[in-house]
Amino acid sequence: MSSISIWKDKAEETSFVPLRTDITVDVAIVGGGITGLTAAHILSKAGKKVAVLEAGKIGEGATGSSTGNLYCTIGSPGLHNLKSKFNEQKIKEVVQSRAAAVDFIETVITDLSIQCDFKRVPWTLFAESEAGKSFVEKERKAAEEAGLTVTRNFAIPINVETGFTVKRQAQFNPLEYVKALSKKIQSPNCSIYELTKVDDVTEGEPCTVSTAGGKVTASQVIMATHSPKGIYAVHMNMGPYREYAVGVTLNGNYPADGVWWDMLAQEHYSMRTYETSKGKILMVLGEIHKVGQKDNNHECYNNLERFLRERYDVKSVEFKWSAQQFKAADGIPYIGLSSGNSKTYIATGFSADGLTYGTLASMIISDQILGKENKWAKTYDASRITPLASAKDFIKENVNVAFEFVKDRFTKNEAGEFSEVAAGQGKVMEVDGKKCGVHRDSTGKLHVVSAVCTHMGCINHWNEVEQSWDCPCHGSRFSIDGEVLEGPAYTALKKVMV
Numbered sequence: 001m002s003s004i005s006i007w008k009d010k011a012e013e014t015s016f017v018p019l020r021t022d023i024t025v026d027v028a029i030v031g032g033g034i035t036g037l038t039a040a041h042i043l044s045k046a047g048k049k050v051a052v053l054e055a056g057k058i059g060e061g062a063t064g065s066s067t068g069n070l071y072c073t074i075g076s077p078g079l080h081n082l083k084s085k086f087n088e089q090k091i092k093e094v095v096q097s098r099a100a101a102v103d104f105i106e107t108v109i110t111d112l113s114i115q116c117d118f119k120r121v122p123w124t125l126f127a128e129s130e131a132g133k134s135f136v137e138k139e140r141k142a143a144e145e146a147g148l149t150v151t152r153n154f155a156i157p158i159n160v161e162t163g164f165t166v167k168r169q170a171q172f173n174p175l176e177y178v179k180a181l182s183k184k185i186q187s188p189n190c191s192i193y194e195l196t197k198v199d200d201v202t203e204g205e206p207c208t209v210s211t212a213g214g215k216v217t218a219s220q221v222i223m224a225t226h227s228p229k230g231i232y233a234v235h236m237n238m239g240p241y242r243e244y245a246v247g248v249t250l251n252g253n254y255p256a257d258g259v260w261w262d263m264l265a266q267e268h269y270s271m272r273t274y275e276t277s278k279g280k281i282l283m284v285l286g287e288i289h290k291v292g293q294k295d296n297n298h299e300c301y302n303n304l305e306r307f308l309r310e311r312y313d314v315k316s317v318e319f320k321w322s323a324q325q326f327k328a329a330d331g332i333p334y335i336g337l338s339s340g341n342s343k344t345y346i347a348t349g350f351s352a353d354g355l356t357y358g359t360l361a362s363m364i365i366s367d368q369i370l371g372k373e374n375k376w377a378k379t380y381d382a383s384r385i386t387p388l389a390s391a392k393d394f395i396k397e398n399v400n401v402a403f404e405f406v407k408d409r410f411t412k413n414e415a416g417e418f419s420e421v422a423a424g425q426g427k428v429m430e431v432d433g434k435k436c437g438v439h440r441d442s443t444g445k446l447h448v449v450s451a452v453c454t455h456m457g458c459i460n461h462w463n464e465v466e467q468s469w470d471c472p473c474h475g476s477r478f479s480i481d482g483e484v485l486e487g488p489a490y491t492a493l494k495k496v497m498v
């Protein structure tokens with residue numbers, strides 16, 4: 001089964017032409033996901049001339065592979081953990097600002113008449129057993145302390161040991177939303193380019209944004225690329241993680257409409273339903289691991305499928321896909337001017353809560369560009385230093401990066417000869433004295449690229465499920481022929497002729 005997200009089933013294609021000339025705008029927006037498109041909408045409506053430059057197709061990054069849930073609570077690290085890192089005031093700010101972002105999305109949908117199956121639904125966090133009980137109880141207390149009213153709604157055919165519900169959260173088709181938004185906002189003030197990969201951003205007065213088809217001159221740049229491209233201090237403060245999704249049809253009862261988070265021992269699995277051309281689908285998302293650090297990642301799909309089969313009468317498996325998230329060391333996204341920059345705005349570290357955070361980021365950054373006060377800007381300040389709140393995760397992530405960087409230079413190659421790489425496999429081996437990633441496709445053809453990530457020099461690892469080369473340090477991912485798929489790297493891997 002190919003790895004295509006459920007949202008593509010309904011979302012209409014977009015067909016914006018690539019950039020083919022030099023242009024001048026007020027704000028260049030790199031990336032056409034929910035963050036980039038929302039910023040383009042706000043800024044162009046306020047009279048700024050903007051250009052959105054999207055390497056692929058609108059919405060087909062993390063936005064189009066998410067679960068499509070909108071809520072004012074958070075998944076990672078959980079409100080109670082955020083409270084212990086900061087204080088009660090911080091979780092109030094997070095919850096209020098996220099609620100404002102969900103309301104903002106609803107207003108955009110109404111104002112622009114966007115069809116994307118938006119509906120208000122309850123959000124429920126529950127545990128089936130002792131394993132997740134303590135997390136859920138702590139989270140309930142923190143939700144109340146943050147000012148939320150919690151109730152109980154367990155209309156799900158699963159044994160619920162403990163849990164709580166927050167009403168009036170929301171769900172939509174995130175891909176339909178951004179694709180429709182892009183079509184509605186295109187105007188002389190808002191130009192949108194697809195298949196337009198940004199190769200470099202040079203900050204200055206003005207800033208220069210380079211693409212193969214033309215140069216964009218702009219007063220300000222927004223890096224709405226999920227993780228900012230190039231080298232930024234925040235890369236040291238974030239961990240890149242991959243997560244998986246399985247969508248099935250059922251013979252029996254489906255859970256009621258809503259966001260359903262089942263807290264297991266280590267993480268929560270997220271469930272929701274959606275009507276597709278293949279019938280009503282129950283999807284489950286979870287099985288998080290660090291990018292490039294799981295050997296048999298088919299296991300992730302298998303675990304999700306087993307979870308569903310143990311609880312439901314599964315008729316057929318219809319969708320499987322995976323996506324990336326970046327976790328901030330102190331648990332709060334980085335939004336605004338990065339340290340050392342005066343014109344380049346970043347929006348990153350959203351964990352798996354970024355449809356709301358991405359929208360909030362565009363609201364904050366747009367205010368900053370328009371010279372307006374934003375009451376949440378300080379909470380998410382991208383140049384903040386929070387040594388106490390960040391320490392544990394900062395050390396954990398950077399020890400892990402250092403370990404991966406050094407380990408791969410000294411460990412044995414995965415193959416000595418090309419013949420040891422079977423069809424469908426990818427292995428790191430030495431070719432002419434250099435570490436290379438060698439993949440054999442289903443026709444038997446070899447694809448050989450440098451194994452060294454072009455971002456900061458770590459050795460990429462083979463991703464069996466997605467047939468890609470993934471960097472275990474900062475989450476850059478490359479195709480079998482070396483093109484950048486996602487993450488902070490700008491440059492493709494060098495192809496090696498054999």
Ligand SMILES: Cc1cc2nc3c(=O)[nH]c(=O)nc-3n(C[C@H](O)[C@H](O)[C@H](O)COP(=O)(O)OP(=O)(O)OC[C@H]3O[C@@H](n4cnc5c(N)ncnc54)[C@H](O)[C@@H]3O)c2cc1C
Binds near residue numbers: 066325
């Ligand atoms: C499995 C999973 C489920 C999730 N579910 C939810 C959920 O239910 N609710 C929620 O709130 N959040 C969820 N998230 C998180 C959410 O999907 C993301 O945080 C959010 O979509 C990020 O949006 P974005 O616009 O910042 O990034 P993206 O949507 O990734 O957009 C970035 C765009 O930048 C483009 N780009 C990259 N490099 C370049 C370049 N060099 N030049 C031009 N363009 C470039 C990419 O092609 C991409 O389209 C989930 C995440 C995962 C992993």
